[in-house]
Amino acid sequence: MAYKFKTLKTEKRGNYHVYTIGIKPGGLSNATVSGEIVIYDSTWAIISTRLSFPSYHLPEYDFFEVAQEYEVINNQAWMLNKQVFSYHSNTKRRKASGTTTVNYRDYELHKTFDKKHFGPELSAATRDAYNRDSSFWTSVRTEPLTHKELRLIQYTDSVYVVTHSKAYLDSIDQKTNKANWKNILYKGQTLSYHEKGVRYNLPAIVSTIAFGFGGLRTQLPFSFYKSDSLRRTVWLHTNVSYGYLNKDINGRIQLNRRYNPFNQGSYSLGLSRDFATIFSGDAWINQLKRSNYYLDNALSAGWSREIINGLYIKTNASMALRRSLAGYKTYSFVDSAFQKVLLEPTGAAPSFEAYNALYADIELSYTPLQPYIREPLEKIVLEPKWPTFYMKWRKGIPQLFGSQVNFDYNELGIRQQLRMGLIGNAQYNLKTGTFFNTKDLRLVDYKWQRRGDPILFMNPVEGFQSMDSTFATFKRFYEGHYFHEFNGALLNKIPVFKKLGLREVTGAGFLIAPERNLRYVEAFAGIERVFKLPFQNFQKIKLGVYASSAFANQFQAPLQFKIGITSWDTFGNKWR
Numbered sequence: 001m002a003y004k005f006k007t008l009k010t011e012k013r014g015n016y017h018v019y020t021i022g023i024k025p026g027g028l029s030n031a032t033v034s035g036e037i038v039i040y041d042s043t044w045a046i047i048s049t050r051l052s053f054p055s056y057h058l059p060e061y062d063f064f065e066v067a068q069e070y071e072v073i074n075n076q077a078w079m080l081n082k083q084v085f086s087y088h089s090n091t092k093r094r095k096a097s098g099t100t101t102v103n104y105r106d107y108e109l110h111k112t113f114d115k116k117h118f119g120p121e122l123s124a125a126t127r128d129a130y131n132r133d134s135s136f137w138t139s140v141r142t143e144p145l146t147h148k149e150l151r152l153i154q155y156t157d158s159v160y161v162v163t164h165s166k167a168y169l170d171s172i173d174q175k176t177n178k179a180n181w182k183n184i185l186y187k188g189q190t191l192s193y194h195e196k197g198v199r200y201n202l203p204a205i206v207s208t209i210a211f212g213f214g215g216l217r218t219q220l221p222f223s224f225y226k227s228d229s230l231r232r233t234v235w236l237h238t239n240v241s242y243g244y245l246n247k248d249i250n251g252r253i254q255l256n257r258r259y260n261p262f263n264q265g266s267y268s269l270g271l272s273r274d275f276a277t278i279f280s281g282d283a284w285i286n287q288l289k290r291s292n293y294y295l296d297n298a299l300s301a302g303w304s305r306e307i308i309n310g311l312y313i314k315t316n317a318s319m320a321l322r323r324s325l326a327g328y329k330t331y332s333f334v335d336s337a338f339q340k341v342l343l344e345p346t347g348a349a350p351s352f353e354a355y356n357a358l359y360a361d362i363e364l365s366y367t368p369l370q371p372y373i374r375e376p377l378e379k380i381v382l383e384p385k386w387p388t389f390y391m392k393w394r395k396g397i398p399q400l401f402g403s404q405v406n407f408d409y410n411e412l413g414i415r416q417q418l419r420m421g422l423i424g425n426a427q428y429n430l431k432t433g434t435f436f437n438t439k440d441l442r443l444v445d446y447k448w449q450r451r452g453d454p455i456l457f458m459n460p461v462e463g464f465q466s467m468d469s470t471f472a473t474f475k476r477f478y479e480g481h482y483f484h485e486f487n488g489a490l491l492n493k494i495p496v497f498k499k500l501g502l503r504e505v506t507g508a509g510f511l512i513a514p515e516r517n518l519r520y521v522e523a524f525a526g527i528e529r530v531f532k533l534p535f536q537n538f539q540k541i542k543l544g545v546y547a548s549s550a551f552a553n554q555f556q557a558p559l560q561f562k563i564g565i566t567s568w569d570t571f572g573n574k575w576r
Helices: 129-133 134-140 145-163 168-178 180-185 332-337
Strands: 003-013 016-025 036-040 046-052 063-073 075-088 095-103 123-124 190-193 198-202 209-212 214-228 233-243 248-259 263-275 293-308 311-323 356-368 372-374 378-381 388-397 406-419 425-440 448-449 471-473 479-485 502-513 518-532 541-554 556-569
Touching: 145 168, 168 190, 168 378, 180 190, 448 479, 502 541, 518 556
Parallel strands: 123 372
Antiparallel strands: 003 016, 016 036, 036 046, 046 063, 063 075, 075 095, 190 198, 198 214, 209 214, 214 233, 233 248, 248 263, 263 293, 293 311, 311 356, 356 388, 372 378, 388 406, 406 425, 425 479, 448 471, 479 502, 502 518, 518 541, 541 556
C-alpha cells in the first residue's frame, strides 16, 4: 500500500534468477524509504538492499542511505552480513559527511534464552573501551580502512593530541580571558581555567541595564560553572539589582549540583528577593499586566534522582515571605501609553497583607521497562514503548516558621510519545487534579488554567489554543491534549504539494472544570515546513501556520489563525 515497485534488472546465477526491484514510496511519509532490493526468484531470499530516507524527513542530515548485504548461515537462514551507513549535511559554506560500516558474524541460530535474559538495558560500555589504542582496533577491525580514512584518522589523532595538550589549552584560556571592547560592551567576559574545570561569566555593560516592575534597574549578573572528569557539575548564578525609582535592592542566588550523572542525582539551593508572577505559566499578554506581580522573598532546597530504572523522584521545600507591590512607584508615562496592556482590566498590582508560606513538593514518575544504554559515566535513556505515569503533591504547611498557608493539591497524569509508522507520530498528555484541603489557600497558590496566546501557537500538549481567559480551578478537573504529526502522509499524495515539502499536523484538547461548569473541546490543524538557518551550520527550524477553534458550553470560540516556530534539539533528538 505504501510503495510502488518496478523490476530494474533480471540476471541468471546458476539455477536461479536474481531480480533487482526498485522501490519508491507512493507518498513521503516518515516511515518510507526509496532504493532497490535484490532477491532470489524461488526462495525470495534478500541478497542485498540499498535504501535511502527522504531528505524531507531528516532533521539533521540532507542525505542518509543504508546499504545491506545478506548471506546464508549454516544452510538454514539468510542473515544480515554487512551494513554501510552513508550520510552528509551541506550548507553553502560547509559540508559534513561520514560513513559507518558494521559487520555481523558468529550467528547462533535457534538459540534459547531465559525469559528474563532481555531486560531494559540494551547495551553497556566500560570505561576501558574508550581508552583503547590504535593497535587494539587494528586487531579487531573487520573492515579495512581506506587510504582516505587512514589519513583522516592520522589527522584527527594529531589534532586531538595538540588540542588536549597543556600548552594549547593554556593558550585558549589566555585568549578567552583577554578582555576586548565587544566583551565589555555587549558579549560579556568569560574567564576560563581548564585545569580546574572552572568558568566564570561576567556581565557586559548592556546586560547591566534592566527594566523591572518599578522601572529602570541596574543589575550585576554573574555565573560560575565547574565540572570534573566524572562529569559531576556545579553551577552557581547570582544577580543583584538596584531600582532607581523605588530605591530598592533585589537579588537572586541559585546553586545547582549534579553529583551522580548516571542516576541524574542532583540538588539545588536558592535564595531570592525579586518580583514574581502570580501565574508564571500564563499567556504572554497576561505576563505583562501589573496585576500579575508581587514581591517574593524566598529560600528553597531541592533534590532529585532516579531510584530504580524508570522511577524518578523530585522533591523541593521552600519558604516564601510574600509582600504586595501595591505601593510601588511606576512610571506614569509608561502606564498611560500602555494602559490597555499593563492595567486593564484589573488595574495595578494586587493589594494584600504580608504573609509567610512554607511548602513541600514531591513528584514521582514511572516509565515501565524504560530502555537505556549504559555508558561508563552516564545512562542514556531511549524512547520507551510504555507511557509515563506521574503523581504530584504540593503541601502548604501551616504554623511552622510562621507559615499561614494550609492546603493540599494532588495531580495524576499519563503522557507518551507514539511512533505510528506510515501515518506519522503522535503524543498525548492526560491529567487530573484537585485540592483536598483549602483551609488557607492564597491567590499565588491557585491552580490556574491558561488562556490561549494571541497570534502565537502554544505547546500543543501543555496548553489550550482557543481558551478565552485564564481562570482558577479548585475542584477536580480533567484535562487532555493530543498532537499528531502526519509528516506529509496526506499532503504528499497531492502532486503539486509533494514538491513544497509541507507537513500537516492536527490535534485536539479537552477540559472539564466544575468551577465554571465548563465543558471545553478544541481542535486545531496546521501546515509546517522545515528551513535551514542561514547563519548557523546545519541548524534547522520548523515554521508553522495553524487554525484553531473550540466548542464550549460557556463561551463561543471563533476560528483563530496562529504561527509557531520550533527548533531542532540535537542533544534531545526532538523538536522543541
